[in-house]
Amino acid sequence: MKDLNLIGIFKDKLTLSKLTFLTNSPLHIAVLRTTTHSPSSPPTHHHLTTLLSLGDSSRATASILTTALINRLHRTTNPYVALKSLFTIHHIIKHGPFILKDQLSVFISSTNIGRNHFKLNNFNECKSATTWMLSAWVRWYASYIENILHTSKNMSFVISSLSLTFLEREKQQEMISSYINFDLIKDFASLTRVIEEMCKVPDNILVENDRLLKCIMEALVNDYLSIVNEIVVRVVELKERVSLLSFNDSVELSNELNRLMSCKEKSLQLFCVRKQKESVDTLWEMVEELNGEIGMVSFSKQLGRKSCNGTESARFGDRVLRTGDSVKFASGRLRLK
Template identity: 45%
Template sequence: MGRATNLRDLVGKLKDKASQSKAALLSNPKALSPHLALLRATTHDPSAPPNQRHLATLLSFGNGSRATAASAVDVLMDRLQTTHDAAVALKCLITIHHVIRHGSFILQDQLSVYPFTGGRNYLNLSNFRDNSTVLGWELSSWVRWYALYLEQVLATSRILGFFLSSSSATKDEVEENVSTLLNSDLVKDIDSLANLLYEMCKRPDSLNEQGKRLVDKVMELVGEDSLSAINEIAMRVNELKERLSYLSFADSVELVCALRMLEGCKERLAAILTQGKTVSTETFWGLIGEVKDMVEDSKVYTGEGRLLSTGSKNNGSESARFDDRALRRNDSVRFSSGRLLAFTDLVFQS
């Protein structure tokens, strides 16, 4: 097994050298091409994550024209879809994650619309298998999971209206924006973020030592996403806490389902959150449990106040509800914060 692994590593290095030499010959000698930058960032070496300098170079192609950014995304996706090497595939996915987190708007935009045909399996890696070695086989499970996770990140980002973990807005700006959302949109956001954390917790359990650094880099990025997701959920749950008496029956049920899903992830999520850092989430889980209990005990949720809930939301798929941003009776006005609604009620009563 040791000889086979050493031979595979040697072959991988030779492939990297040959590919980079060919790309250098075909590219403009005065300017680095996206293809060459990507080859340097996604080598066959399974023991090391992509070099930060090479990733920064690749991200720099998003600072030029749209055509240049499109070319960078195109070569990235092409390498991801054509490789049979698990280490290369995992490094391509890490690169995609860096584009989501640190890429320019134009680079992120090109990533979000690729491929133009769309589809459920966006990255198309659910059947990925590297049978060449035991390590390749184990890394393959990480490739399949990581691809599904990044698909969920992209889906969640579309629902939120911004790329998770990449927003430069201040806390006050985010809270102000959250306070303007409809109840149904807040619940939809929470549901999507809960699904992201749920997908996060499906990560494979183990890997041998040779691929540990590569997997650790993946989990470092995922761990940072988890903190962002928790912050986004907390702001929305806090806002809904102020509006509980104005929630429709359908929104109440969907909210409880999302909060129960979150609580089911608590144990596995703790291991992800504490990977490499100490994070206290007692306040967050206390909030989730408190609001879940409050909704479950409400008259609307238990059915006692069903006549007050005239909005029976369609129980169709998420995609069917995606564009359902129309103002509904139970949502009152656009800025339907409980605090503002309470003030409105006082005005009309007087």
């Protein structure tokens, strides 16, 4: 394993030497420095900041940098390089300038391969037990980031970005209140899928001694808190509309609430967070309450229908002839003798 790491580090130095002669070398060098072969060491804050700064100069440079980063991800067989490439993409999504995020969106739009945008479903390095376990992390992390990009595109904002200001939150709540029920439930379902994807994180037996995996988990915690806030805003709005939901909307929403509740135990194990713990606890309480309210409203509506049906049946029964009832006929010819 050590020999492989040394070979990887040597390859990085050799590539850096070659890049000094290229026109766009600063961009490629920035990508290489954030995605080195060095095991366990995450990209430094300095290198990440430099990369974001270079990618913010023009649309052309942002495109070149994004392409270089994706190519680095596709061509490597080293799980550390793949994880660092994905971590860098994740960092761009969360902290990058609009122009870089936009180029990632362009990449997603230009791939016609379903949701497997990074083409890492079959990534597997079996040279050691460690690389085999890290390969599982690569496959999961790629799927998670694809989910983030796909969901953000559908919802028209980056769901894992930094916390919104008070004014931005007020504007968002006003916008959400104007959604029709179908779109509101669709948003809720999309956010639930992100939580589900988070909970598929591989066994964290390596996390304790691996700084890169620790950084990935820290990024995941921040995403979790951000998404919890997004879900809470929508649950508050849905609670206001419970009595107005159609039967089909109620059934679909109840299914999505149950899917989210199935993630509760795993998410609480993964994200033992102190900051914003109140909002996390509030989420699960509100989800249970909303599901209960949907059940009560649906039961009341069904009871109301049965009551109406019973009344109609009674009225109809009054109009049905019973044995022994006398009947008057207008025609005397039909009079019984």
